Amino acid sequence: MADIHSYEGTAQGLGGEAGFGDYVALLKPRVMSLVVFTAFVGLYVAPVPVNPFIGFCCILFIALGGGASGALNMWYDADIDRVMTRTAKRPIPAGRLTEGDALGLGLFLSGLAVLMLGLAANWFAAAFLAFTIFFYAVVYTMWLKRLTPQNIVIGGAAGAFPPMIGWACATGGISVESLLMFSLTFFWTPPHFWALALFMKEDYHKAGVPMLTVTHGRPATRKHIFAYTLVLAPFAVALGLTSIGGPLYLAVALVFNALFILGGWRILRRTEEQAQADSYAVEKSFFRLSLYYLAAHFAALAMQVTIGGWL
Amino acid sequence: MALHPEHELHRRRNGRNAGLALVLVLFVALVFGLSVVKIKQGDLMQGFDHRPPSVAPRGAGAPAANPVAAPGTPASALPQALSAPAPAATGGQQQ
Numbered sequence: 001m002a003d004i005h006s007y008e009g010t011a012q013g014l015g016g017e018a019g020f021g022d023y024v025a026l027l028k029p030r031v032m033s034l035v036v037f038t039a040f041v042g043l044y045v046a047p048v049p050v051n052p053f054i055g056f057c058c059i060l061f062i063a064l065g066g067g068a069s070g071a072l073n074m075w076y077d078a079d080i081d082r083v084m085t086r087t088a089k090r091p092i093p094a095g096r097l098t099e100g101d102a103l104g105l106g107l108f109l110s111g112l113a114v115l116m117l118g119l120a121a122n123w124f125a126a127a128f129l130a131f132t133i134f135f136y137a138v139v140y141t142m143w144l145k146r147l148t149p150q151n152i153v154i155g156g157a158a159g160a161f162p163p164m165i166g167w168a169c170a171t172g173g174i175s176v177e178s179l180l181m182f183s184l185t186f187f188w189t190p191p192h193f194w195a196l197a198l199f200m201k202e203d204y205h206k207a208g209v210p211m212l213t214v215t216h217g218r219p220a221t222r223k224h225i226f227a228y229t230l231v232l233a234p235f236a237v238a239l240g241l242t243s244i245g246g247p248l249y250l251a252v253a254l255v256f257n258a259l260f261i262l263g264g265w266r267i268l269r270r271t272e273e274q275a276q277a278d279s280y281a282v283e284k285s286f287f288r289l290s291l292y293y294l295a296a297h298f299a300a301l302a303m304q305v306t307i308g309g310w311l
Numbered sequence: 312m313a314l315h316p317e318h319e320l321h322r323r324r325n326g327r328n329a330g331l332a333l334v335l336v337l338f339v340a341l342v343f344g345l346s347v348v349k350i351k352q353g354d355l356m357q358g359f360d361h362r363p364p365s366v367a368p369r370g371a372g373a374p375a376a377n378p379v380a381a382p383g384t385p386a387s388a389l390p391q392a393l394s395a396p397a398p399a400a401t402g403g404q405q406q
Contacts, residue, residue, distance in 0.1 A: 017320050017323050017324065018323065018327065019322075019323040019326050019327055020326045020327045020329070020330030020331070021326075023327070023330075024330075051348055051352065053344055053345070053348050054345070054348055054349075057341060057344075057345055060341070119345070120345055
């Protein structure tokens with residue numbers, strides 16, 4: 001009976017009893033989907049053919065590495081997550097998992113992903129994955145995120161590495177094409193997240209995260225968004241002139257960069273009063289466009305290689 | 312006090328165990344599949360103990376390959392061609 005009593009007592013609050021989905025949530029599945037997609041394209045467009053099963057394994061282990069860094073992020077940022085509305089329902093703030101669970105899972109999966117990628121593909125790609133996990137967990141999460149309003153810019157590199165890792169899985173190295181794929185994601189990240197920050201300001205403010213909107217204000221953030229759309233465009237278009245580019249990709253790049261610059265211009269021209277009047281409709285629209293922007297570029301790259309490019 | 316074997320706590324625990332079991336089975340299948348593909352590709356699978364036929368030197372009228380016995384192979388187990396003394400510096404393929 002004593003066991004039943006203690007069981008009943010525990011069952012009153014299920015805080016310590018996590019389900020399988022809680023462990024999956026630690027890996028940030030939505031972020032993983034972006035990693036999977038861009039890494040797949042990086043591997044697919046590489047000029048060296050890869051056995052489909054090995055390619056599948058590579059993508060899986062890259063995604064696992066991305067998930068591991070997500071778990072490490074949730075471990076370190078648990079205090080912030082408890083404050084922000086958007087993240088308060090994550091497994092650790094909700095009390096279903098402990099920080100130690102996330103740290104253990106993150107470290108274990110990091111090691112596993114790097115080891116398996118090295119065995120499946122090559123050790124350069126594995127080392128690149130290890131560096132990416134380190135960059136996201138240590139450089140971004142532990143260092144820059146709470147230190148500088150440029151956290152998104154530099155930390156965004158971690159999210160830009162997967163297509164390079166995919167490329168490295170096939171070729172064993174780095175080339176101008178993979179660097180341009182990196183640049184595409186790297187310069188896309190700041191306007192994407194700053195647009196989000198424009199209509200989620202309260203959360204970042206409460207958590208004390210030095211987002212540009214908090215430290216420099218929204219007008220400065222609007223200028224930065226527009227500036228980055230201008231910086232991004234040449235890299236996106238230049239990718240179309242490389243060996244993996246072609247007319248289809250170039251057309252997509254030109255259309256979407258024109259739309260992106262136009263969106264950035266519309267954000268720049270707005271005042272806070274106008275934005276509040278329509279509940280940040282333009283900013284939200286720009287944020288949605290940014291999602292389509294990246295998806296369209298990488299999808300166009302894959303299609304271009306399938307149908308044949310310039311060469 | 313009623314015992315509820317299908318309590319939420321049980322459900323979560325069962326789900327977690329089933330999920331972990333599935334992940335482990337998939338991982339084993341993945342490693343097995345990866346091994347099969349790697350072996351079929353033949354990456355560095357030959358060359359530790361003998362010279363693979365594909366890279367062995369060929370000569371007119373000579374055997375298709377120049378097999379080399381694995382280290383430690385007893386002489387009694389070797390085919391006649393391998394157990395015979397090796398020709399001098401000119402190599403076994405020269406006729």
